[in-house]
Every structure is written in structure tokens, then in C-alpha cells.
């Protein structure tokens with residue numbers, strides 16, 4: 001049986017393991033042991049091992065859901081390989097089964113162990129590995145998928161593909177496959193701009209190979225800037241989904257013709273030119289809702305405070321800083337059929353915004369009187385004219401969740417509240433998992449722990465159903 005210590009795992013997997021262990025009432029070490037035992041026994045539980053989407057308490061329900069979409073992910077050797085772990089997770093969240101191949105260079109950046117733990121099965125690494133050739137074989141690997149995704153696609157892999165080489169497992173599979181190939185190139189800007197790479201990419205495009213990115217920005221190497229950064233995992237997922245069979249089904253079109261307005265992220269309230277009041281919102285949930293609504297065909301306006309998460313594809317993004325800016329942007333975006341207020345708006349701002357940096361003085365600590373910010377949700381929900389048909393708020397609470405959320409629903413005049421526990425123990429703030437209670441005027445629903453992307457998808461489906469009769 002392979003051995004593994006918890007220390008060797010990266011933070012994302014550790015977080016998954018902790019959650020899984022807590023759910024199963026085991027220590028993290030025991031959870032790892034159980035996973036490895038299952039893996040050694042070829043048990044299907046391994047497939048659920050570090051996967052974010054397999055919840056023990058609804059496993060049977062999950063089992064009946066066929067995972068029909070399959071991606072073969074070829075991980076090339078570049079610093080961007082670390083993003084492939086998140087990419088696998090994001091694909092699996094969307095019910096896409098991922099089988100991975102790692103080039104020898106990729107294994108210098110991330111380990112087959114982490115890839116295997118997240119993908120649910122060990123990656124393939126060798127062309128002439130007796131075991132895997134016997135089990136699957138590179139020809140079957142090449143065919144037994146709906147999409148071959150290369151991420152990161154290095155300059156070398158791209159050149160090999162363009163030249164039809166087949167001297168290792170990755171290139172042999174790429175030559176043998178008759179499936180759609182999607183590349184996510186990642187390399188140094190000078191390598192990307194090199195005529196040889198441009199020639200190879202043009203050849204591959206002419207051969208029908210699709211690509212996403214690279215993006216322009218800061219490179220991992222210090223001081224390097226330009227085009228060459230691998231596209232973000234969510235951008236790659238969106239490109240992959242568009243190429244996978246059944247993409248039309250995945251994009252249900254349930255919100256075609258609707259305008260969905262979403263607020264996301266924190267607001268920053270300046271105290272002086274260098275200081276501000278803010279909160280810990282990451283924007284992950286709001287952005288996921290905007291992305292899910294866009295995927296369902298809605299026209300989406302996303303009004304976002306300052307966040308680090310990538311811009312969701314296919315939405316109109318309005319960046320704001322303060323609560324007052326956010327309210328103005330929201331009002332300017334109306335009318336909308338639905339408004340989802342996922343932003344964590346700062347409740348207060350300082351009464352005055354000092355034009356100069358406030359200095360430390362011998363006179364002691366400065367007094368900073370606060371004034372209340374406008375409540376954007378309540379303002380929109382109480383509108384007489386032009387109120388969206390469905391106004392949805394969030395309630396982040398650290399105690400007596402449902403009770404407080406019910407009061408908030410009444411007070412703010414919205415139709416639904418999604419209440420979530422943001423106590424430090426929950427790991428919700430900034431994390432990927434959310435535990436939601438949906439509170440409407442007449443009922444409370446407890447949703448199981450889900451990723452923020454899953455919450456977004458479920459919410460979008462619910463919105464579509466709620467809007468239907470009014471069409």
C-alpha cells in the first residue's frame with residue numbers, strides 16, 4: 001500500500017480531507033488511511049476520495065447521477081501545472097470525470113499523488129508501463145474520452161503536436177486521439193512570441209485544435225510580464241464545457257431573455273488615501289452565481305467590489321469600491337428580472353474621508369465617527385417602481401442563523417434569503433464550501449454542504465423555476 005503523510009499534501013487537499021474527516025467522524029490521519037485502503041482495494045470510494053462533490057450523506061443520490069462527460073487531461077511541465085489541481089477539481093464539480101496523464105516534466109512541479117487524490121484515480125505517466133498498457137493502453141486512453149485537454153500546454157508539447165511526434169505517453173496519445181483537443185498554453189512571453197511557437201499554433205488551429213488563453217499578466221518568473229500566463233481554471237472549464245458533448249444541455253438556457261443583477265465581493269470605505277474599512281469577503285460566491293446565471297443564458301450584470309477572483313466569463317462586470325458606488329451601479333443597471341445581493345457591503349463608513357493621510361500625533365488616537373452606509377438590498381427590495389420580480393439577499397451570521405435570517409427577510413423586504421454560517425470554525429469565509437439555508441416567506445430549506453459553484457447552480461435552477469410561471 002502506498003504511504004503518505006498529511007504534511008505532504010497541499011492546502012486545498014488538506015482542507016478537503018479535514019471536511020471529509022469531520023463528516024465521517026474520523027481524524028484526518030484515519031481518513032487518509034481509509035482512502036488509501038480503499039484505493040488499494042480498488043474500491044470506488046477512492047473515486048470519491050478528495051473530490052469536493054461527493055458527500056457521504058447523499059452518496060446514493062449521487063451514484064444514480066451518471067457522469068457521462070469525460071476529459072483526458074494532459075498536464076505538461078510548467079510552473080502553471082499547480083493550477084491543474086484546481087482545474088481537475090473544478091471539472092469534477094461539474095460532473096466531468098477526469099483522467100490525467102502527466103509528462104515527466106510535469107512531475108517535477110506537482111506530484112502524481114496529488115493529481116490522483118483530486119482526480120479520483122492515479123494519473124498515467126509512462127508510455128511503456130506494463131501495468132497501465134495492460135489495463136488501458138495508450139490507444140484506449142486516447143479514445144476513451146470526449147475531450148483531450150492539455151493544461152499547461154508547454155511550447156515543447158505544442159511543437160511535438162504540430163510535428164506529429166509520439167515519443168512519450170502525452171505526445172503518443174495526442175497523435176492517436178480522434179477527439180477534440182483543447183490547449184491551454186502557458187510559457188514565458190518570449191517563447192510564446194517566438195515565430196516557431198506562432199507557426200506551430202497556427203498549424204494546430206488549422207488542424208482543428210482549439211485553445212484557450214494564454215492571458216497577459218505577471219509571470220511566475222520575477223520581473224517577467226506579458227502574454228504567456230495559463231488561462232485561469234474557470235476560464236479553461238468554460239472553454240472545455242463549450243466543447244464537450246451535451247454542452248447545450250449543460251447550458252440549460254433556463255434564463256434566456258432574463259436580466260440577472262448580482263452584487264459580489266466586499267466594499268472598501270476609505271478613511272484616508274491609504275487606509276480603508278473592509279471585510280473578508282472573497283467574492284467567490286457572488287462571482288459563481290453570476291457565472292452560473294450567464295451559463296443558463298441570462299444577461300448578467302455583476303457589480304463587484306475589489307476581489308482577487310477571476311472575472312466570470314460572459315458577464316457585464318462593473319467594478320466599484322464603496323457602498324455608495326455599488327448602490328449607484330446597481331440602480332443604473334436596473335431594470336432586472338432578478339437581483340442577487342451577495343456582496344458583503346460595509347455597514348459603516350467614516351463620516352469624513354480625509355484628503356491627507358491621518359498622522360500619528362502626540363494628541364493621541366484619532367476619533368473616527370462612523371455613519372451608516374445605504375442598504376442596497378433593502379433599497380432595491382422596497383422600490384415601488386422597477387423592483388425586480390425576485391430579490392434575493394444573503395445573511396452571513398455567526399449564531400442563531402435561521403432566526404436572524406428570517407428577521408432580515410422581513411426587515412429588508414426581499415423574497416429569499418440564503419443564510420450561511422460564517423463563524424471561523426465553518427471555514428466558509430474565503431473557502432470553497434458553503435452551507436446554506438434557503439429562507440423564503442413560507443419555508444426554510446437546509447441545503448447540504450456544497451461548493452460555492454454548486455450553490456450557484458442550484459440557486460440558478462431555483463430562480464429559473466420561480467420565474468417560469470410569470471413568463
Ligand code: C5P
Nearest residue numbers: 341342343345374375376377393394395
Ligand atoms: O445586514 P446584512 O449585512 O447582514 O445583510 C446581508 C444582505 O444585505 C446581503 O445580501 C448583502 O448583500 C445586503 N446588504 C446590502 N447593503 C448593505 C448591507 C447589506 O445590499 N449596506
